[in-house]
Amino acid sequence: MKLDKKLLAILLFAFILWVWNIGSVDLVSDDALYSFRSLGWHDYLAAEGQTTPFQWFDSFPWWANLSFHDAPPLVFAIQKIFFVIFGDNPFGARLPFVLAMAATLYFVFLIGKELHSKKAGYLACFLMAIMSLAAYGAVAGLLEGVEVLFIVLAIHFWVKFIKTDDNKYLYLLFIFFSLALMSKYTAVFLPLAFLTDILFFRRGVFKRKELYLACLIFILILSPVIIYNIGMFQARDHFDAALASFLGQETNDFLSLRERGVSANIFHGLKSIFNNLAGMMSP
Template identity: 40%
Template sequence: MNHFFIQYRTQCALGAIVGLAAFLMLFRLGFADIQIDDAMYSLRALGYLDFVDSNLQTTPVDWFDEIPWWSRLSFHDAPPLVFLIQYVFFKFLGTSVVVARLPFALAGIGSVLLVYLIGKRLYGVEAGLLASFLLAVSTYHTWGSRVGYLEPIALCFILLTILWFLKGLERPTYFIWFGVSAGLMLLTKYTTIFLLPVIFLYLLWTRRDVLTSRHFITGLVIAVALFSPVLFYNVMMFKTRGHFDLQLATLLHQNVSEDWPRVGSSEPYQLGQLRAVVQDSAAYYSLPFRILLLISLVYVVGRFFWLWKKGQPGQHLLLLLVLLLLIVELSFIGSAPRFLILLPPFYALTLTVLLLDSYHYLAAVNRQKTLTVTLVASLLLAALAGVELFFNINTNHRVRPIGESGSHYAPLRWTSQNLFNQLEAYLIAEAGLADAPFPAIGGKADFKLVLGEAGRNDNIFIYDPNLRWFSSLWYFRRWAIYHQKVFGSADDIARVIGRVNWVDFFKNQVGAKNLYFIWGRSPAVLDPGVSTADTQETARQFAQLFAEQSQESKNITGDDGTVAFTIYKISLNE
């Protein structure tokens, strides 16, 4: 057994690192509620349907009576690949919060493995192992891989493209796979395009012959061919709507007020945005990790210029070009946490360079005490990783974190922990909701809900309009869109049926079985952009009316015993 571990020590170490990453990213993956933009992504991926149920952000479903075939080639605000990947997961594994997040968690684990392979090619095996280990314990990478944004899958394809590029420099036929990977990368998010100028600049500096090589050009042609459906989609979008998709239209300052009234042009660039990207991205790590990370960025830049003067500029060139162009791009886009998810692997590589160079320097200076230097370095690395691991678990896994935000855990934590999940589980058990297969949606007619038809001999669900919009989209509107169940906010229902007695209306005119009202009672489930003292008072009055006539009520409580929801049930025609 000992001989096995010695012979395969690299593989064993890498397996342990990937196993640690898998635990951190998969443990209780479905515990926290869906509560941010991932609701819009998952809702659309579920049926591979570009619809967000909002008059402020309309889509081809709203524009055309029948959804045109070309609108399936992309989405109005992002390329299609991530939605397609999620769609496949839903198709084969069913509908759940875990399945919604699983592709992103697996991409995060894959990124840890890819960083090892990239680090190994750039700096050697020990660098690859250290970089993958640092990324595995990284709080920010764990968080980014669990929240369901598009970026983790985009990042995985960025790293895969870099790996195939490096392999292509060694063996030109691999540039074919570089092209495939680059095309898929562009199909995840437009922001991944920063990597193409990185590669061209790197080749101009170090390998100009590659730019005109047959295999490299073939790879580029493949990348363009794979991305061409999105280009055609935008041509048709411009032809029918007078603008490109949301991202390109915003970039080009096109008038989109008719389709997306709240979308404005990009703000003028300010130099402070560049500094904000570095500061904000470093803020989501433990203090020792953060300090060493900032030092490593300065060190790698200084090391590059020192080697440049000696005529050896190539060692850190690719890493620095990636960081430089990515940070510049992000400074234009913004330093919101979701965008900065692309940075941790490259930060892990810069920190690796600092730590290994420091170790090798000290070992060379103290040749008689190499064992002591190695032992001390190992203990310091273990301490650094231990602090970051505590910070990571405290941020991403503990229901009630220890200490203070910023010092002991990152301010990225979920707000709503297993509250909407509990609510949906109760409704499924109580009202018999079932995530059965649903028919394909081909146009507006497939969305039209007629209360007298959809609600007859079925349940009606009315929810507090103060609840989180994104969560309501996934936990309530999903049932209306894909399963023809009547789920509506109290405001929407009031607009549809007017000033009538709701109980009489749903009992006598609709013929519904039961009427449910879902009242949000905890700030954790309320939408800070909508909920005010006045709107909460209105919801309380609604709840009071239902409480007076209901036969049953149910409280959904948080881990601390605080009531998050109260559900009132009025039996009508059972």
């Protein structure tokens, strides 16, 4: 394969821009909480309004090691691997997010190239490289920094499936659907969007055995959080904090969610989004 110097220049520019100072600034917010729990695989927050299985049980149940009370486990697991390699320091904590965002740029280029042209791919890649949100995702140490990579990978293979009708892309699509959800549940829109697409425009896909095999792979990859939430519901009568918030479950284990005014009503959520956006706009 011929080396693409333009693409390499953009990727190196972004990587250097993001990585040069990640070890000099301490972890102070949610990134510190995620890193602490990743380092010891220890689900504890020291917050009375949002307790964890560590505080609920005298004997820690086996299923509680499969995930975390407020998020799926994949990003924690990736970060733990980097801690093992680079040590328990800010550089080791943030590096996986820098690498994930750099990989995201590459697949944004491929999507732009596939949908339009190589020039469009370069432009999309460069614009994302200089976006403040991309820089924030690369250095903030939050779950979304890895989640967005799997979202973009899923979209890439979705485009490839539409273009080629090759079933191997169907498998890859569902693998990255599940990995995105194993990073953060907010990726739930992806499989819903795909199912809507094939329901209205590609109904023949429902007749393929590969779709159902891909769904089985999807469930197998998600099995840790499925087992975790079954165990939590049996023990505490609710799901993890993220799902409880989404479903409108009220529990004394997560009192802080009640204070946020969570609701399972989708229109309530949309109203909140528009109200927040309006509040950020200058008069």
